[in-house]
Amino acid sequence: MLRVFVLLGLLFVVPNLACSEDAYYIGPRVGVDMLKSPHSHAKVIHHLPRLMDVSVITKRRSWWKIKVMVDNISMQGWVPQGAIRKRYQAKSKAASSAMTSFFNLFRRAPSKRETAVLGVRGLDNEAKLSKANQASVEAVRWMEKLQVSDQAVSDFIQAGDLNP
Amino acid sequence: MKWILACFISLCITTSAFAFGISLGGFGVSNQNGSKNNTIDLRRIQQGFKLAQTLIPISDEDEVKLGRSVAAKVISRFGMDNHDPQSTYYINLIGTVIAQRSDRPNLHYHFAILDTDDVNAYACPGGFIFITRGLLHTVKDEAELGAALAHEIAHVTERHIVKALQHSKLMKTGAQMAADAFTHGGALFDKMIDQATDSLFQGLKKSDEFDADAKALVYLDNVGYDYRAMFDVLTLLEQQTKVGRAEVLHKTHPDPVLRIKKLRKVLKHEHLEAPTDIRLQARFAQRTQG
16 A cells, blocks of 8 residues: 555656646647637637647636647637646756656557547547638638629729729 | 578569669660760750749639638638628728729739737738738728738739749649649648648748838829828838737738838839828728727
């Protein structure tokens, strides 16, 4: 029993001694949608791929506000807490080496069994993404439908005393 | 025993293939007319190289098709501001008037407002142009709004994104494949959309931005707006950058001070007439509920 407690103690103490605290990344295999507000029905700002580095700004219960860099552009939004994983980043090279050795103690041999790329949650995310894309395509169609008539343009020029 | 035999056979095959390769390579060198043949080969290689470097043409129709998809990506990133259809109609009127006096008047241009307070504007290929709500609330009159739209229209008339795409490695895959991609879609077309979207979000070449500024100045003058509005917009952008409301624009565009400097040089060369005083501040305030 004592051994179990020592082991559990080590499990918590070693990473916390060796790691810096503020590195996070996207965990789910299919990535996650970054939303405008902390609600599941909120507008999708961007789809974040798996393993993407994120900075956590605020935490509100099960929703975290994060900041990401996409194409050199800084974007902020909300994601479910469950989609964020902590990255164990070593403070120094020695700490990194110690940490690797420590985690190797618990590492299992890689499974030979193939895993399905998309699970039910994955399909759900894909469907959401597809829905967001569909909405954008509809918006472009709406743009194309919005035509200004020649008469309206002519009146506009005349009213503004612009060159005919 | 089987393993040893298999190793021996594979060793024999490899050795003979290698020897065959050397003999082929050595043929040209040992040939008496080698130098002449080599010259011809070099020419052929150069011709092939030039052919590969030739830009694959993208028709207006294909450009619109590409632009439609890129516009959808822009909307999916920011969302469209549909709360104020009057303002959207208003920017469509201004944009259409300017576009009709641009270098590509026959293209159908479409304008919309993006749902973000960041000060910026985007021009997708094929005439899909966006300004942000932040920009709409930053400019002070119709001439300034026209200046921002004219700059974006210039990106379309000069086909800046299309040219960036044509020069990309992606389009070196071959004319037939590119044509098929536009006709049938597929993975290559998706990559083209991604490439064009990246160009849009990461920023165009500095020279393209200066070029668009210069063209915008001329377009404003063609319509009859006070073209000094172009300088005023750039001054506004500089101010907005300082207060952190135009971060993306600051990252993707040259410094506004440098743009103003370049534009002054253009003004000297273009020999434009004296500027009008048409700013239409009252109409702008009325139409944008400002």
